[in-house]
Amino acid sequence: MPKSSDSKQTKSFFACDNLPSGVRTGTLALSDVKVSTPTFMPVATRGTAKGLTVEQVRSTGAKILLGNTYHLYLSPGPELVAKAGGLANFSHWQGPTLTDSGGFQVFSLANMRKITEEGVEFANPDNGDKIKLTPETAMQIQHDLGANIIMAFDDVVSLDPKHRHRTEEAVERTHRWLERCVAEHKKLSKGKANPPKLFGIAQGGLDKRLRQKSLEFIQSQPVDGVAIGGLSVGEARADMHEMLEFMAPLYDSQRPHYLMGVGHPTDMRFAIEHGIDMFDCVLPTRNGRHGTIWLEGDVQVNLKKATFASDLNRLDDSCDCYTCESGYSRAYLHHLIKVGESTGGTLLSIHNLRYLQRICESYQ
């Protein structure tokens, strides 16, 4: 692959080559670990990639693990995680971590939260308890959780036409909240030898004008990375791709570009070819638990289907994941999923995570 760039910054947090194809290959320096990009970051909302040990996650080639502010705040609480030495230690991951701010829960828990200018008040789905997240508390919690990368607290809006009127308001609020995040983050970082990197999140739904405005604002701020939020929330694939294409020339090339919540192979390839460096998504682990996998060529297969009941072939001959290399048969995995043995979900999650990581590696 030809290298055409310019923007190599060896000692900084992020260094990358912008290739003429639109693809970028880079390196994130997170504490002692160098992470090659593009990279896929498995989601460990409550401190674990569901069903997997950290060793299993690591075996897929993942370098950064995601946690969630809202969920870890509810349990076990940031104090305990801090006391345990941060999420990386507490979870035994012992590697780079990123925490999402809880902004996504503004969207996913839409029917049990109230937004005000100050922040968002959630009702805990388990017991109805009120939980308030603000830009300031989101920063404080994430500092306590001790991730290497933390995310700004944003206002994520559904793309449902009924909520479109809120898109612009949400963009503006996300910007105001970002300024508060930046200020709080600066305060909390004072005196810290190795403060976390803060990423801003651009919103704007499927409105190009708002997207551009949001990207410009986010990039005008002293943030370490640029994230794209508010996509992969139910829109048509073509709409998402159109937006990615539109935004590609607008990114600051010096900072990493993180497309939040995307992890469908087709979308990842498209995004990588349009300047995205980082991804996270629940799809590989959720699908794995539900019995669906990706095979060579991005073919999605539901292993629960009766046709696999007696298929003694391994999952995918072209895959080097633990599950495939060990030779687990489709029939066996089909059986585990059918009878509800969690090992099945684990083995398929490993495969799916590795599948996405291999996509990233193919560009690195």
Added chain:
RNA sequence: GCAGGGUUAGUGAAGCGGUCAAACACGGCAGACUGUAAAUCUGCUGGCUUAUGCCUUCGUAGGUUCGAAUCCUACACCCUGCA
């Protein structure tokens, strides 16, 4: 042997004269899932065929009734008491 109770679709189990092809659960067959309230959710699940249609089903065989899974009789099998 006597007296009760039971036998319902792949399984368990409701229904006890019409609105019953028959609730519900499980199982089965498909589908969905993109910063995880998700090991979850949705649809279908007698046959024909896709319709406010027909056919065959509620242990077996008869009967009563305009009409029976539902009532009566006999038989078969199962369970519980008493012998």
